[in-house]
Amino acid sequence: MKTTLIICIFASSFGALYSSNAKEVNNQIILTDSVKIDPVCKMKVKQSTNFKSTYQKQTYFFCSKVCKLKFDKNPEQFLKK
Numbered sequence: 001m002k003t004t005l006i007i008c009i010f011a012s013s014f015g016a017l018y019s020s021n022a023k024e025v026n027n028q029i030i031l032t033d034s035v036k037i038d039p040v041c042k043m044k045v046k047q048s049t050n051f052k053s054t055y056q057k058q059t060y061f062f063c064s065k066v067c068k069l070k071f072d073k074n075p076e077q078f079l080k081k
């Protein structure tokens with residue numbers, strides 16, 4: 001039972017990796033204005049999130065309060081590349 005589930009997950013993620021359609025969908029998500037990247041954990045977050053803060057006239061969006069607090073403490077750390 002458990003093994004079947006694991007194989008299923010593996011097969012679907014394998015398929016997504018090698019399908020060009022999936023790549024196109026991913027790019028669209030990144031380019032859409034309503035989806036932002038959490039600078040702390042690099043997760044995709046919706047612009048409608050309640051966790052956001054403004055730093056140097058730029059608004060940043062976070063997946064959780066934890067990430068927002070980390071950013072507020074030391075924004076520079078997360079903006080350096």
Ligand SMILES: [Zn+2]
Pocket residue numbers: 038040041042043062063064067
């Ligand atoms: Zn986060």
